[in-house]
Amino acid sequence: MLKNVFEYTGKKVTVFFFEAGKITSLFGQVIYWTFKKPSEVKSIFEQMVIIGNKSLGVVTITSLSTGMILALQTGTAIERKISGAANMLGGIVSLALTRELAPVLIGLVMAGKIGSAIAAEIGTMNVTEQVDALKTMATNPVKYLAVPRFIAAIFMLPLLTIYADLLGTLGGLFISLNIFDGTTGSYFESLNMYMRLDDVFKGLFKTIFFGAIIAVIGSHKGFETEGGAEGVGKSTTSSVVISSMLILVTDYILTAFLW
Amino acid sequence: MIKLNNVIKCFGTQQVVNSLNLEIPDKKTVVIIGRSGCGKSVLLKHMIGLLKPDSGSIVVKGKDIAKLDTAGLDDIRKHFGMLFQSAALFDSLTVAENVGFALTRFTKKSPAEIRQLVKEKLALVGLENVEEKKPSELSGGMKKRVGLARAIAMDPEIMLYDEPTTGLDPIMSDIINELIVNLQKQLKMTSVVVTHDMKSAYKIGDKIAMMYEGRIIEEGTPPEIQNTNNPTVQQFINGSSKGPIQVLG
Known part of the structure; x- marks a missing residue:
């Protein structure tokens, strides 16, 4: 029993490091070919x-609804203790959105939309020998397929x-005006009072890493695809799962360093 | 000349290529025959460096391609053309972009010159007015012909064909065979064809080599292969279920 547990754990750890090594190697190749003319x-x-x-469609819906929900929830919570929630909503909504919610939510949504598409497209090319065809025509598949996506x-x-960030903030304004009887002036006054420009930049800085994660994991899963349609399905799913997990972990690490 | 010396390749515990030796003479067509799954395509992929042997050498134009780095491989691959079993056309590109792929990347020709060359290569394989079509709009035979046009676009010295007639009806198979023979006459290429279609092998091959259990067990001209006393070869070329080749299941 104990032997089985050790065997199982050892196998999983080996697979993890093997996979991590391959992803790191692909990332290195992507960086190399990015600067190669x-x-x-x-x-x-x-x-x-x-x-x-x-x-744009999916980002519009995600950010608008997030801004509106954020305003509605925080506004309702604040109103329980103090009146005049509308005066603070602009700052709360924009701060939460720019520092955390917009970068992470867009990262996760794009991992689902773009990461899966990258894995599926390169994976299909791999199982239909199109990646081999590129190689036979002296074309590096990492340079041709992964680098442009990266x-x-x-x-x-x-x-x-x-x-x-912009749409979410406007969604918050809509709730402030219509639910909490706020004014546009007080909304933006509070935004101006609480938010600094570096909040926006630090949030945007994170998304560069999220973009890299989505493209590299999607490409890696695509290049590793084997076994026809079933293999493409598996690659697509695991690309989304791994990218999402990495985005969340990276978000914590970057947040800890940036603030 | 392509020379394979003692090539060994294993996938896990399965030895697919077993101390294989083979010579492909210049400007001749060699057909490698053998049962499905016997390692013919694996062998072909070794010749263009898509797979590396576990041991042995594959000498192309005087260089052991098993020892070349990526840049060296890319250089030597510019002398090759390859037709894949599934044609492997790029789905996202049009027929013209597929055929002109290498011309656009590796020559300084103008777009107009490339358009003209694409047209000529497509005409060589008997196609016209398909330039703007996507691969999904083509039939199996047309895909193979576009794949062939793409493979010869850079006038390669060496041409590899992986199961060129598989999945095609007999008439289309014969059209592809005729194309291979005609291209060979016109372009004077060194060609290696992997197939289990004996009609095709007899028609296009200057030499036929039979692969069995990871080795070349017999090679010769088509008449020599047809008249061989080797019972394994006879069983295969006659398509008989009875003989030394064990058919499992």
Whole structure:
């Protein structure tokens, strides 16, 4: 029994470090090829459109509803003890959004939307020999497939987060005006009082890491895909799970260092 | 010339290639035959460096490609063209972008010149007005022909074909066989074809080599293979379930 427990644990630990080694190796290759000319400019812009423009809908809904829920919950809680919650809502909502909620939520949503798409697309290319075909045409698959997604993700996630910060703040304003009888002036006055510009920048800084995590894990899972449609499904799922976990852990580490 | 010396390759505990020796002469077509799953495609992937042998050497243009680094491999791969079993066309690109892929990346030709070359390569494989189509809009035979056009786009010296007729109807198979023979005549390439389609093997091969249990057990011209006394080869080329080749299940 005890032997089995040790065997099982040993196996899991070995698999963990093996996987971590492969991810680190891919990350190293991505960084190397990112600075190697010629750049895949066309592909980078295509990926930027896919990651950025085509994610606006989901980011809009996520950030608006988060801002509104945040305002509603905190406003209701404050109103229980003191009146005039509306005067503080701008600061609370924008601070929570810019420092934490928008970066992490956009990171998690994009891990689901983009990370899974990267894993599925590269995974399908892998099992249908398209990745091998690239190699036979003297084209490095990391440079051609992973690097454009990596660059697009680390550029577009901060931009999407700025958009989410703005929309979430407006969602909070909507609740402040309609539920707590606040005014636009008092909302932005409180925002101005509590928030500093570096809150926004530190939140955006985190999303660069989240973008890197999503692109590298998605690409890694894609390149490791085996076994047809079932393999693609497994890669897609595990890409989302690993990216999400890493985003949360990285968020804690970065938060501890940044503030 | 491609020369494989004592090549060994294992996947886990399974030895797929077992001290295999084979020579592919310049400007000739060698067909490697053998049962499905016997390691023919694995062998082909060794010749272009997609797989590295556990031991042994694979000498192409005087270089052991098993010992080359990524840059060295990329250099030597520019002399190769490869047609994959599934054609392996890039889904996200059009036919023209697929065929012109290497031309765009590795030559300084203008877009107009590349368009013209793509048209010519497609004409060589009997296709026209398909440039703007996506691979998902093509039939199996058309995909193979586009794959062939892509493989010959850079006028390779060595051409590898992985099961070129698998999954095609007999007429389309014959069209592909004719294409391979004609391309060989026109472009004078060194070709290696992996197949279990004997009709195809007889039609396109200058030499046929039979792979069995990880080794080449017989090689010769098509008539020599047809008249061999080797019972294993005879069982395979006649498609008989009875003989030295054990059929499990």
